Every structure is written in C-alpha cells, then in structure tokens.
Amino acid sequence: MLLSVNNLEVSYGAIAALQGVSVSIDRGEIVALIGANGAGKTTLLRTISGLLKAKGGSVLWEGKKELRGLAAHEVVGLGISHVPEGRQIFPHLSARENLMLGGYQERSNGVLRERMERVFGLFPVLAERSEQRGGTLSGGEQQMLAIGRAMMGRPRLLLLDEPSLGLAPLVVRKIFQIIREINAEGTTIFLVEQNAHMALTVAHRGYVLQTGRVMLTDTASELLEHSDVKKAYLGG
Amino acid sequence: MDYLTQQLINGLSIGATYALIALGYTMVYGVLRLINFAHGEVYMMGAVVAYWIAIGIAPWGWPVWGALAVIFGGAMGACAVLGFAIEFFAYRPLRNKPRLVVLITAIGVSLLLQNLAQTRYVFGPTPEAFPAVIEAKTVVRWTMGGPDNVVTVSNLDLLSLGLSLGLMGVLAWVVLRTRQGLALRAVSYRFDTSSLMGINTNRTISFTFMLGSALAAVAGVVDAIRYDVRPLMGLMPGLKAFVAAVLGGIGSIPGAFVGGLVIGLIETLVKGYLSSAYSDAVAFVVLIVILLVRPSGILGRYEAEKL
Ligand SMILES: Nc1ncnc2c1ncn2[C@@H]1O[C@H](COP(=O)(O)OP(=O)(O)OP(=O)(O)O)[C@@H](O)[C@H]1O
Numbered sequence A: 001m002l003l004s005v006n007n008l009e010v011s012y013g014a015i016a017a018l019q020g021v022s023v024s025i026d027r028g029e030i031v032a033l034i035g036a037n038g039a040g041k042t043t044l045l046r047t048i049s050g051l052l053k054a055k056g057g058s059v060l061w062e063g064k065k066e067l068r069g070l071a072a073h074e075v076v077g078l079g080i081s082h083v084p085e086g087r088q089i090f091p092h093l094s095a096r097e098n099l100m101l102g103g104y105q106e107r108s109n110g111v112l113r114e115r116m117e118r119v120f121g122l123f124p125v126l127a128e129r130s131e132q133r134g135g136t137l138s139g140g141e142q143q144m145l146a147i148g149r150a151m152m153g154r155p156r157l158l159l160l161d162e163p164s165l166g167l168a169p170l171v172v173r174k175i176f177q178i179i180r181e182i183n184a185e186g187t188t189i190f191l192v193e194q195n196a197h198m199a200l201t202v203a204h205r206g207y208v209l210q211t212g213r214v215m216l217t218d219t220a221s222e223l224l225e226h227s228d229v230k231k232a233y234l235g236g
Numbered sequence B: 001m002d003y004l005t006q007q008l009i010n011g012l013s014i015g016a017t018y019a020l021i022a023l024g025y026t027m028v029y030g031v032l033r034l035i036n037f038a039h040g041e042v043y044m045m046g047a048v049v050a051y052w053i054a055i056g057i058a059p060w061g062w063p064v065w066g067a068l069a070v071i072f073g074g075a076m077g078a079c080a081v082l083g084f085a086i087e088f089f090a091y092r093p094l095r096n097k098p099r100l101v102v103l104i105t106a107i108g109v110s111l112l113l114q115n116l117a118q119t120r121y122v123f124g125p126t127p128e129a130f131p132a133v134i135e136a137k138t139v140v141r142w143t144m145g146g147p148d149n150v151v152t153v154s155n156l157d158l159l160s161l162g163l164s165l166g167l168m169g170v171l172a173w174v175v176l177r178t179r180q181g182l183a184l185r186a187v188s189y190r191f192d193t194s195s196l197m198g199i200n201t202n203r204t205i206s207f208t209f210m211l212g213s214a215l216a217a218v219a220g221v222v223d224a225i226r227y228d229v230r231p232l233m234g235l236m237p238g239l240k241a242f243v244a245a246v247l248g249g250i251g252s253i254p255g256a257f258v259g260g261l262v263i264g265l266i267e268t269l270v271k272g273y274l275s276s277a278y279s280d281a282v283a284f285v286v287l288i289v290i291l292l293v294r295p296s297g298i299l300g301r302y303e304a305e306k307l
C-alpha cells in the first residue's frame, strides 16, 4: 500500500468530523472518495497533508512511515501534493510564480524548468498565461494551474479536492482527461468529488463517505451500479 | 529657493532612516498581520550594539571604511538575532490567539527592551555621544547666487541616503528574485496553502523578522552616528516609521519606502517653515488624515483576510 489510513478520528472542537475512517490506496491507482456536503472529505485530505491534527488512528506512508505529527511541508517532502478545495491560487503572483511555488523544495533551476515544460505540455494554456496574475485567470485555468502547481513537486501521490467544483461540463471533461493522463504516467491519485459520476468513471476503486464514516467501498464500476449510490449520488 | 533645497535634502536624509525602519513594520505586517511595536526598540538596540563595537575597536585605529563595515555588520547581525528571538519567544506561542493579546505583548516587549537598555549591563540611562568613527563633513557645497545662499550636503546625509537606497535595492532583489522572497510573498497571502507548497512557514516568518530587524539596525547606527545613543531613542522614529508604513499602505514594501521619505520631508518642511515645535506632532496629523481619507495608503495593496 502506498497510503493507508486506519481508524482516523478528527474533530473540530466538539464536532467529530471523522469517526474512524479507513482508506487504502495502492501504487498506480486512481481512488475516488465521494460523499455529500459536510461528509468529511476535505477534512480527510487536510489531515493526510498535515494541515489538521488527528485525535486517533494512523496514516501510514508506504506501510511504515507515520504521517501523523508531521508538519504539512514535511509531508510534501515525502512526495504527496495536495490540490486544495477551491484551488487556492496565489492571486497576486503570476502563473509562473505559482508553478515555481509548487516546486519549492526542488532547488535546481534546471530540474524546475524541465518540470515546468512538462506541466505546459499537459496544460498548454498555462504557457500562454504564464506572466498573468493568478487571480485574473478563469476558473478552469485556475484549476489547471492548481493541478500543474501540484505536479511541479513531482508527487508520487496527488490529492485532489473537488477539481470539478464550479466548472462548466466541457472544462470538467478536460480536467478529468488530464487526471487520467497524469495517472497513466505513473502518479497515484486520490480524488475527492461530489461529481460522483465523473469520479467513478475515471477511478479504479471508490469509497463512499457519509457523516464521518466510510459507508461503502468497492471497485468503481460496482459502485456505479450500486443502488444506494445511484439513489444518493447519481441522481436516481 | 536655496533654503527650500536645503530643507529637502535634510528631509530626505531623515526620511531615509524612517524608510529603513518602516520596511520592517510592513514586512512583518505582511506575514503576520501584526504591528510589531517592539520594532523601534530593535532600531535602538542597533545603535547600542554599534556603540559597543565602536568603543571596542577604537584602540586599533582602523580605517574609516573598515570600522564602519564592522560596526554596521555587527549591529545588523545582532539585531537579526534579536528579531528572531522576539518572534520566537514572544509572538510564536501566541500565533492563534486574538490580535489584542499579541498587540499587548508587542507593547510589553517594547517596554522590556527599553528598560533593559536603561540598565548599566546593556547601556545605561544617560545619552552617550557616539565614538568619533567618522566625522561629519560637508562634502557638497553649492553656492546659489550669492555667498549667503549655500546648500550643503554632508557625508552623513550621503551615508544615510546611500545605504537606504542601496538596501532597498537589495531588498527588492531578495523579495522579487529569490526563492526565499517568493516564499515570503506566498506566506503573506496564506499560511495553509503555502505549507502545502512545501514551505516551512515558521522559517519564513523568522526570516522576515531577521531581515526587517537588520534594516532597522542600519537606521539605528546612522542615527547613533548623526545624533547620539539613548535607551528611549526608538520611541519617536519607531512611531513615525509606523506612520510612514501606514501612509505607504501597510504591507506594501515600496509603499513603506516612499512613505518614509515623505514623512521625513513633511517633518523637515514643517520644522523649517512653521515651527520645530510641531515637527513631532505632524506625523500623527498625517496618520489621522490618512486613516480618514485613504486608509489603504498611497500604494495600498489588495487586502485579504488571512487564514
Ligand atoms: N474549520 C471548521 N470548524 C468547525 N467545523 C468544521 C470546520 N471545517 C469543517 N467542519 C465541519 O466538519 C464536517 C466535515 O467538513 P468537510 O469540509 O470535511 O466536508 P466535505 O465533505 O469536504 O464537504 P464539501 O463537499 O461541502 O466540501 C462538516 O460538518 C463541517 O461543518
């Protein structure tokens, strides 16, 4: 297992957001996590990244390294990049500077240039917009920039929090196509989505999170056919 | 005309030190949304350290440039360490506490440093003249029209303006062109997203305090040489530089620099044309006017609520 989350408990004061969540992700997979508003999806990603502290449970990297207790920048150093909910582009910095930040821990300019070329290959529009301030990019371009920025860290595991949020269907399709491409090139992906149909179409396996607990887990194709999933997340 | 020219030169010379202090206020505000009221005392400690170094090296009779390099370098280094310690011990434990708690702590640190400086272990209560490392000399003398119309520029004016402009250039390079500077600009926007980039936000905050404190030290040394050294010398320049930072738009680095020069000019012109009795008060009039008319300052930047 590349990443295994075991019995994770996370609270905001008295509110228990995660109540014993277990998830495992194997090398090379795309794993989807679906669930309604407030289910705890973002909380899970932020805890894996070290932005939130867990109350109980463990997060193991490659079966041996405990991530609980590490600071967020240390988690990045292990090869985990997180594309946060709402993209969180640095609005006052240029697209290029946003990308450079994604590769902050890499000191070699040569290596960074190479990585940026690869990101421009995935998202040609970013090359055209590289000197434009992040805040002036369109929603779709910002999402591409956020994913490109995370790829600048050459992650082994990419955490994506609702990449389809607020985007037109055509752009969503494009983003998911790129997610597949990134995965095909060897990056493992943990994909959080409310757009369950899209997510389960690209994923190999999936988890259904409901009010802080995993209710269901199966292969993506089985979940797409599951009656509860259809009823609750696929609009019938 | 010559009188006005002379006032403008004096104003820029004084404003240059305000600008150096204001840069520290604005950078710290940028990353922590905190007005570091102990910053004026860092400037004062720069003067104190310089004083001790100057006394220490006096017997060796070094050439002026060597002595100045050691004095400025030593004061900058010592203040960088002091700035680091202030953030680490006083502000970091309060990172998630209400703003008011941190503000009161800042005032506490300021009082602590003032009182420490008044003990004889650090400096002592009485003002001391700075050892004669460099003599004030007129280097430019400009006769305009007649023998009574003279404009002069002293070597200390040049030192003050030269250092201030040079350091502003270095700072612009650090902030706009280096990896550390990029981290600083990211952290000024958001902590959590910055740490997802792999930035150690605590280290970036320490770096910001050290940089700002070293710049304040330079201003402290210039004023120590120009006037004298005293434990409460940080009070007025500290407040005026704070006004300068607000005038320029708190959080804006070029704004702080311009604001410092403008406050220096206004103060000198008021002193020269109205009365020196108003020269300290004018900075506060400026503060009230900005807060009423344009709270975001001259180069006020886009303000985001910090998470
Ligand atoms: N900072 C916070 N303080 C208090 N409660 C919070 C905080 N952040 C989230 N919560 C609560 O924790 C629960 C899980 O929130 P989370 O953001 O993880 O959900 P989510 O599945 O990502 O939802 P969405 O699909 O809307 O993004 C919710 O009940 C939410 O109200």
Ligand SMILES: [Mg+2]
Pocket: A041, A042, A043, A085, A161
């Ligand atoms: Mg969420």
